[in-house]
Amino acid sequence: MIPIRPIGAVTKGIALVLLACLIFSTQDTIGKQLMLTMTAFQVIWGRYVVQTAVMTGYLASTSGLRFLKTRHPFLQIARGLAQTVTTGLVYVSLPHVPIGDITALVFCSPILVTLLSVVFLKEKIGRHRIAAVIIGFVGVYLIILPGSGETNFYHILAFLSAFSNATYIMITRHLAGPEEAPATQFNTTAVGLLIFTVILLTTDTPPPLSSAPIFILIGVMAAIGHFSMVKGLSYAPASVLSPYLYSQVLFAALYSVFWFGDSLRLSMVVGTTLLILSGVYIWWRERIRSAESASRPSRA
Structure with a gap:
């Protein structure tokens, strides 16, 4: 029998997830604002420096040097690379695309995870999830709406970031477990920091020292x-x-409208709604399948 968690614990979990999502949206919004006077790679690098420093300090104080040890170094590096590509594509697109559009496109990752699982892991999916995937891609089409004059090349980059984010999600599932947790948390930004440092030193310049306080704020957030x-x-x-x-x-859509003055296109609203509905439906079908698998009697 599956233990029932107290309502209070579930409520706390929901509240903390909502807080995290609000923080992530706020962080991206500040990053977009900074790119009015800085380059994308300066903003990314400043954020990664502080975030990696905070994470390293926390992990060192709670688990010693365990975060430097992993049984899956190649997977950890691959996961870090996937996160790096996602962040790079998103931040390069931010100055040119409403933040609500970008966030919606990145959140088609669960749909892509389903699709990639079929292609690479040979998983079988039924007609319900196939329909959800198709509806999700209709949503993507409505958000991008090629040829409308309201979209551009950077919408495509934002959509491509969903593929790298889907890869990140799939690798994270393989690394789940307490033994890999410290290394996974550390390598989330450590790999990207190394890559973005090389990019910054070879193609750009570090951000001005006067911007340190805002980067500390973003990193801590x-x-x-x-x-x-x-x-x-x-x-x-x-x-x-x-x-x-x-x-x-x-949250991203609200920031887009009230912070940057972007208009909410009807096609974007409808497309985002379809994306969310298809993602939630895929999640619901997964829960049903998991419950059915758990209820089947095991064979000796």
């Missing part, structure tokens, strides 16, 4: 958001909290 997400998942399982992750799309 990122760390708090990450810890909130992890803590939320300790109160309630991911199978319960997953739908609430889409709140980040809502």
